[in-house]
Amino acid sequence: MSLLQETGERITASLPDRRSENAVAELLLALGQDLDDPNLVETPRRVAASYRELLRREALTMTTFPNEEGYDELVLVRDIPFTSLCAHHLLPFRGVAHVGYLPGARLLGLSKLARVVDHFAHGLQLQERLTVEIADYLDAELMPNGVGVVLEAEHLCMSIRGALAPTARTRTSRFTGALASHGRDHFLTALRDRD
Structure with a gap:
């Protein structure tokens, strides 16, 4: 989860977020992609967020x-x-x-x-x-x-x-x-x- 200021503004990504973004960046580099390409600058953050969403199970209660x-x-x-x-x-x-x-x-x-x-x-x-x-x-x-x-x-x-x-x-x-x-x-x- 992001660290928040009292105003609610995001100031930095938390450690797990940063680790997953770095891992995606490393994968892209290993696959020969140019992370300086303007289209890829935000890709590690977006991909990490997408995977977090797809992998996270919310609590389940039966009615x-x-x-x-x-x-x-x-x-x-x-x-x-x-x-x-x-x-x-x-x-x-x-x-x-x-x-x-x-x-x-x-x-x-x-x-x-x-x-x-x-x-x-x-x-x-x-x-x-x-x-x-x-x-x-x-x-x-x-x-x-x-x-x-x-x-x-x-x-x-x-x-x-x-x-x-x-x-x-x-x-x-x-x-x-x-x-x-x-x-x-x-x-x-x-x-x-x-x-």
């Missing part, structure tokens, strides 16, 4: 409500956008998450499904691990009758380099409880049923 009506059908939120960083290449992968659950004793505030996806997307990730973390967290915290998570994403490490497959999308899924045993087809059918 649940008693399931007084005994609702037992699938609750599904589709097309939750997310962006994460590939742990292997430090390049973004982005796509959509489809997250649902079969309620037990508690219902979840709907916006929390998107917040859970966002929370676990921050950091260096693998899509497979991200899928499992979202599902297992919801399963443990909500204790529903089942959880389903399907992620579909484009990986820049595959679309702009390497295989050069810009239209390829990767799909991963995780199902727990009743959705794993006999509700998977219902979940996937609900994804295909578009308005």
Whole structure:
């Protein structure tokens, strides 16, 4: 965090900020870039700030409500956008998450499904691990009758380099409880049923 004067004006970057900016500058120099180029003067600061934002996980709290009506059908939120960083290449992968659950004793505030996806997307990730973390967290915290998570994403490490497959999308899924045993087809059918 920046050191602040009493007036709230920034006077200097803190040590972690300066270290990350220096590391980016060193990387650019090692890759043969000219840091005196006017377009690159602020790049180390900008890149370091971008990575800090993408890697920082905010605290996550669940808002649940008693399931007084005994609702037992699938609750599904589709097309939750997310962006994460590939742990292997430090390049973004982005796509959509489809997250649902079969309620037990508690219902979840709907916006929390998107917040859970966002929370676990921050950091260096693998899509497979991200899928499992979202599902297992919801399963443990909500204790529903089942959880389903399907992620579909484009990986820049595959679309702009390497295989050069810009239209390829990767799909991963995780199902727990009743959705794993006999509700998977219902979940996937609900994804295909578009308005």
